[in-house]
Amino acid sequence: MEYSPPPLFKQGASARAKVVIFALIAIGLLLADAHLRSLGMIRQFVGTALYPLQVVALLPRDAAYMVGDYFSSLSAMQRENRALTQEKVANAQVLQQAQQLSAENAQLRKLLAANERVPVKSVLSEILYDARDAFTRKIVLDRGSKHGVAPGQPVIDDVGVVGQVTRVFTFTSEVTLLTDKDQAIPVQVVRSGLRSIVYGQGHSGSLDLRFMPVNADIQTGDVLVTSGIDGVYPAGLSVAKVVQVERKSSDAFARIVCQPLAGIDRNRQLLILLTESNFPARPAPEEAAKKDRAGKKAVAAMKDGGKEAPAETPKDAPKDAAKDPAREVPKEAPKETVKAAAKEPAKEAVKEPVKPVSTAASPTANAAKDKTAAAPKPAAPATPATSAAVKEVPTP
Numbered sequence: 001m002e003y004s005p006p007p008l009f010k011q012g013a014s015a016r017a018k019v020v021i022f023a024l025i026a027i028g029l030l031l032a033d034a035h036l037r038s039l040g041m042i043r044q045f046v047g048t049a050l051y052p053l054q055v056v057a058l059l060p061r062d063a064a065y066m067v068g069d070y071f072s073s074l075s076a077m078q079r080e081n082r083a084l085t086q087e088k089v090a091n092a093q094v095l096q097q098a099q100q101l102s103a104e105n106a107q108l109r110k111l112l113a114a115n116e117r118v119p120v121k122s123v124l125s126e127i128l129y130d131a132r133d134a135f136t137r138k139i140v141l142d143r144g145s146k147h148g149v150a151p152g153q154p155v156i157d158d159v160g161v162v163g164q165v166t167r168v169f170t171f172t173s174e175v176t177l178l179t180d181k182d183q184a185i186p187v188q189v190v191r192s193g194l195r196s197i198v199y200g201q202g203h204s205g206s207l208d209l210r211f212m213p214v215n216a217d218i219q220t221g222d223v224l225v226t227s228g229i230d231g232v233y234p235a236g237l238s239v240a241k242v243v244q245v246e247r248k249s250s251d252a253f254a255r256i257v258c259q260p261l262a263g264i265d266r267n268r269q270l271l272i273l274l275t276e277s278n279f280p281a282r283p284a285p286e287e288a289a290k291k292d293r294a295g296k297k298a299v300a301a302m303k304d305g306g307k308e309a310p311a312e313t314p315k316d317a318p319k320d321a322a323k324d325p326a327r328e329v330p331k332e333a334p335k336e337t338v339k340a341a342a343k344e345p346a347k348e349a350v351k352e353p354v355k356p357v358s359t360a361a362s363p364t365a366n367a368a369k370d371k372t373a374a375a376p377k378p379a380a381p382a383t384p385a386t387s388a389a390v391k392e393v394p395t396p
Contacts, residue, residue, distance in 0.1 A: 107269055110158030115271060118156070120234060122271045123147055125155075128172065137180040137202065139163070143272060144171045152232055154273045160238030160262040161185065161226065162270055173272075178239070178260050179205055187239050188227040192217040195227050198240060198258060205265070207240050209256035214247045216254060224258060234275065238262070 013021075033039040108124075115122050123143055131138035143149050145168050153165045155175050164183065167174040176183050179200040187209070188195045194216060199208045212218060222242045228235025240258035247254045 104269070107158065107267060111269055111271055114156065114158045118234065118237075118271070118273060121274045123149070123274060125173075125270050125272050127268050127270065131174065135202075136182070137163075137177040137200065138166070139175050139177065141173050141175055141270065141272070142171070144169045144173050146170055148274050149173045149272055150274075153275055154233045154237070156237060156271050156273065157262050157267045157269075160240075160260070161233065162262045162264055162267075164232070165272065175270075177264055178262065179203075179207065179264060185233060185239060186227045186230045187224040188235075189218055190223045190225055192222070194218060195229070198224060205260070206243075207258040207260060209240075209242070209258055210253065212254050212256055214249065214251065214254050218242060218245060218254070218256060220245055223261075232275065234273065 029039065111124065115124075125141040125143040128140045128142050131140060141149075141155075149165060149168050151165055151168055155162045155165060161178055163175045163177040163180070165173050166176045177200070178185070179202065181200050181202040183200040184197050186195065187198045194212070196209055196212050199210055201208055209218075209224070220242050224239045224242070226233040226235055226237040226239060238261045240260050242256060243259045244257040245254060246256075
């Protein structure tokens with residue numbers, strides 16, 4: 001019996017023959033499609049039918065691409081976010097500097113306008129730092145004696161008085177603010193013309209208007225300006241505004257609280273008014289010493305009461321004596337000594353009481369009295385001051 005393999009395992013044409021056959025078919029189809037373009041419908045139909053399979057086959061690739069794009073875009077977004085954050089910070093700093101410069105420019109313009117309104121010369125200054133004393137209200141400016149600053153000069157801003165220069169160094173100066181508890185300024189009410197003195201209240205930032213009677217014509221909202229009577233602050237500078245008035249019948253003065261008009265804690269640029277003190281200058285040391293010596297001589301002459309005092313020679317006497325040696329230089333006694341010598345006998349006459357003369361005197365007493373009257377009295381020696389005052393000046 002002949003054995004035959006099953007149909008599945010039957011060998012047909014050889015593999016080489018199959019390859020050749022299918023290659024010829026493919027070449028024929030390619031040539032037909034290229035020249036006749038008759039396979040477009042078939043290709044479109046087959047592509048449409050196989051599209052779902054193509055999409056399913058491409059899903060892993062698309063998923064890999066999506067994951068890669070996600071991580072790459074995430075890192076790019078993070079880098080961009082950091083760059084934008086840095087740019088935002090830089091822009092914020094630039095914006096802050098621009099705002100600060102704009103505010104400073106506006107403040108300087110206001111100070112320039114205030115400088116034109118003030119009738120005295122001024123110098124622009126900037127605050128360096130606050131004083132390190134916690135119990136006072138002081139600041140330090142960048143202008144000193146080299147720039148013409150002197151103690152006592154007022155400091156203002158574009159609105160009103162800020163304080164007063166209290167200490168001056170070569171390149172810096174210390175200013176006591178208006179609100180310091182030791183600061184006082186003579187002021188005047190604009191509406192009524194009343195004058196008083198305003199005092200600082202320390203760190204409270206307010207001012208106290210003192211010595212105003214209870215019935216004084218002052219009310220909330222009144223503006224206070226410098227009166228100019230102290231010789232330090234020019235008249236008309238704005239100082240404060242009245243914010244509270246308390247009147248009690250039991251008190252002699254009203255309690256008036258004011259708020260400074262100037263930006264004491266806000267502005268950084270200030271004006272120093274180069275004012276000069278209107279007080280009279282002190283006398284020269286030599287003149288003061290001469291007056292002191294003359295006063296001491298007068299007191300000594302009054303105490304001595306007519307004792308010998310050295311006579312002063314007139315200024316022109318040495319010159320005349322040099323011209324004419326035979327001429328006697330007159331001596332003139334001090335006026336204080338002459339006055340004292342003239343007053344002394346009167347004082348002794350007043351001090352010595354007059355004794356009454358008895359009419360019933362004894363003959364012995366009367367005889368002794370007659371002898372005393374008959375005896376010549378010795379002449380009293382004249383003091384040099386009196387003789388010098390009475391002596392006649394010889395004519396040349």
